[in-house]
Amino acid sequence: MKAISKNLNILDYAASLLVRKKYKNMAVLLVFSAVIFLLASLQLTATALRTVADDILTTVPDITVQQMSAGRQVPLEADYQQAFSGIFGIRELRERIWGYYFDEKNGANYTVVGLAPGSVSGGLKDALAWGRLPEKSGEVVLAAPVVDNMQLGQRRHFSLFRPDLSLQSFQMVGSFRQDTGILTNDMMLMTQSDAGELFAMADGQLTDLLVDVANPAEIDTIAGKIADVLPGTRVVTKMQIQKTYDVVFSWRSGFGSICLLTSVFAFIILAWDKASGFSPDEQKEMAILKVVGWQTRDIMLLRFWESAVVGLFAFLGGYTLAWIHVAFFDAFLLKPVMLGWSVLRPTPALFPPFQLTDFVLIGAFSIIPYMAATIVPAWKSGMVRPDSVI
């Protein structure tokens, strides 16, 4: 009890010290919270995207097979059937044609996905805001942002260029629901043959092959076998896809952290400097405190509380701001980096749920170096010799 009330009294005193130098302390607080704000925004955005990926990408294809040549992906010839006949445990094979369409007019990239006839269940209709799925040649389902971007307005008919610059005309027969945007925002869904024609792929060529495996435990084995019978292919398993987002948002966001760390360290030098450069007035004050009976330990405690108050406010304030920034303003400061020069600017829904780990991580980034930097100056001010100052 006694210890608590002593600490509280010292905290009172520390607060009045802080208030006395309010502009200087405010400046430190602001810079520190800004640094923490940036760090936390980066971390929370990564968390949010990983959460969404973890939630949604549970039904990705078991195995995706792509043909590689000279280090890049090329169309897969459809004569794989024979090669696959020796592999047991495959439930279903789906051929897929998809790719990107670059819109010369405004520099946007669309993702064109071909829909094989009869390959979808009726349920997919629910993903449409209106209309129906493409059934015959020339029909296409577009995402709303694509419609906006192509400036279609109310028109339903438009044309796209094939690689040889001839025109292929389409009719829009439906549009994706807004809330499926995280998957469909840049999508043009058309029949498989239309997609093949748009990309000028020869008959029987595919972009990739989706393999459904009967027993999930066998995915890795079967993937290995496929890689054996189809040399030169890239075989991606479900597990690898699901782990992709953990990897994708870790190192480079770590790279971002390293850049931000520089600013953390710059700040810490500032903190060290501020804590150790006492004015003669301050020295005199500490000396008087010692004369009236304060111990070195008490003055260190005073100094500790001073920096703890600044540190805690900066940490909580910066973290809260970052949270608001990411969750309610869609991380608008990070978006230029995250989306880059994407012409199509989908707005991913970001809601990083509270994670104790994020909290502690940001704390470790900010408070620990700050604490380490202020101990020695605190001690030095506690060691003031009254007789030499007053």
Next chain:
Amino acid sequence: MRKSAFIGLLLASLFCLDIFIGIYLGERHERFKSEQEILRLVVKELGSTDLVVATEARYTRHPSVSDGLVPFMDHPADIEHFPSGSFYHPVPSR
């Protein structure tokens, strides 16, 4: 009021604000989870493998099934220049 109580109050209210945001976002996340059936269906039926976040480069639009990022990937002197590339980690080659 003593100053330490004021500081404590201020910190506590910041923390409360955090808790409220946390609860709100948790709720939104739960709601999002309940709406995911259709998203999972889209993933399954279309074989989607990636989220639409950055559409500027294929290794950030479809990081899990595209060619990994390599220098000079499209033409000589093609250096990675997309801003989103500094946010996305290149996926280990498969």
Next chain:
Amino acid sequence: MLGNSWSIALLICSAGALFLIVLASITALKILVRWDEGSDSEEQIDLEGRTWLAAALVESGLTIQVISLFLLVAAAGDFAGMIAGAMCATGSFLANEYGPISLYLKIAGLFLYGFWIVLHRLDLRSEYFPLVRIKFIYLILLLPFLIVDSYYLVGYLYNLDPDIITSCCGVVFADQKVRTNFMVFSMSSEGVAAFFYLLGILVLFMGVLSLNSCRETGQPAFSLSFSYGFLWFVFFVLALIGITVFFSSYIYAMPHHNCPFDILHREYGYIGVPIYIALFGGAFLGMSNSVAALFRNKPGLSVPVAYYQRLATKSSILLLLLFVSLVSFPVLRYFLAGGEV
């Protein structure tokens, strides 16, 4: 994976702790060389002031160590998402040979720093500074320990490779052979549980005994408090094994889910947090009993040591009871109500 944000945070903690302990060691060296108790020269007064600095540095080092242990466990849980085959922290730790050692070193560090602080606090109670030499030699010895700790941490993080396939807790702790290798210990889960309770009762008995002897003679016998601390050490190790192979599966309500880390997660109501706090706190207080007992014959220390021992014994007994009831509750619930209610 040194560039991962978790790794960076852990490295910052390590660098911070190293920085503090290096400063403290320099201070300690100065004090050891020049300390002259009888003198009242300016230098001696300055050195006495420096003991404050060393204490504050080690105390902050301890704080950082606690945070970094938490971070390491959380990071390993997070790495599980990136490492093939790992589904929880166990898999991540086993991904290379540095992992488990790094974890053990972090836990050991917690105790080593804590004991130093106990010594320092005891030293302050006496007006003769009886422990100055001992505690500053001890402090200098902490530095190599911390360097080894950082070496293993960096080794673990550097060698962590997302493509290496590791196994998860379900496989690791269910397989008797692997279990034997991992724990250097072979016993059935029930055997561990029985031994756990037996030892728990023994610790309790010993604690009550030494409290009693406190009341009678004012100070427990050295052998009593020493064996109390030693029993706590054995109990601590056994409790960690017991949580892993026996109690955890009752908390998860899944017979084949044995993992010491998952109980820290939200799915299980963060129940692991109070469990581990009670266990670590109890073990620390219990073991520090023997450490304090070593110095009870130093000038001016017999009263503070006895006071500390009484306090530590009482609190460690309370924490022991709390810990045992926390881990036993799911087991009882299972046997009485037949499953999760």
